[in-house]
Amino acid sequence: MKITHCPQCETAFKVSPQQLELAKGWVRCGRCSHVFEAHLYFEATPQTAPVPTPSADAPALFRAAMSAVSAGRESTPKLEMMPRQQPRLWTWVAGVVLLTLCLLWQLLILQRHWLAAQEPALRPVLSALCGCEVTWPREPEAVLIESSSFTENPDGGYLVKLRLKNTQHHPVAMPALELSLIDLQDQVLVRRVFTVDDLSAKDHVPALRDVRLTLNFELDDTVSKRITGFRALVFYP
C-alpha cells in the first residue's frame, strides 16, 4: 500500500500496486473528482509503517487529509481508479477535430477560385482569409473551341479566328491557346502559344458565354506555302 495525495484538494488516499496497475496510474479523487496520476503524488513514507498521525504544527489542509486516511480502512471519500483510455480518448477526439478543421481549411484554400466564381461576394473574404490571390477557377474541360478559321489577312499576314465557349454556370479563367500549323503529312510546321496577354482578352470567360478571339501573325513564304491546316487547343499554363 502507498499513500497518494489529490493535488487539488490534498486528500490522501491509499492505493495498492495492483489497483495502480489496473488503472495505469490514473485515479480520480473521491472528494473533488480531480483526475491525476497517483504515482506523482506518492507520500515519501513507506506504507508498511502505521499511518502517521498529523502533528499539531502540520497545515490544516494536510491534517484534514491525514485524518481521511486514518479514519478507517473503508473511509470515504474513496479513490476511483481511472482507465487510462479516458484522457487518451479526449486527446484523440481533439486530434480528429483539429485534423478535420485543417482539411476543411486546405479545401477552402484549394477551392477558393471556384468558390469565388460561384459567389462573387465571397471574393474579398476568401482573399483576406488565406492572404492570397483569388482569381478565376481553371477548368480546362469547361472551355470549348466552338468554331475556328484560318485565313489570309487582306492587309497582310494571316488571321486565326476562334470562338470559345464556357460551358459552366460560373466564370472560369481565360485559358491560353496553342496553335499548330500543319502540312499535308500532318507534320507541325509552326507551333505557337498565345497567353491571355497575347490574346488581349479578359482574364475570364463569363458563365455560359462565348468569347471571340482574333490572332494576327506573319509567316515565312516558304512555310505558308506548305500549310494545309491547323490545330488549336486551349490549356492552362
Ligand SMILES: [Zn+2]
Ligand atoms: Zn481532490
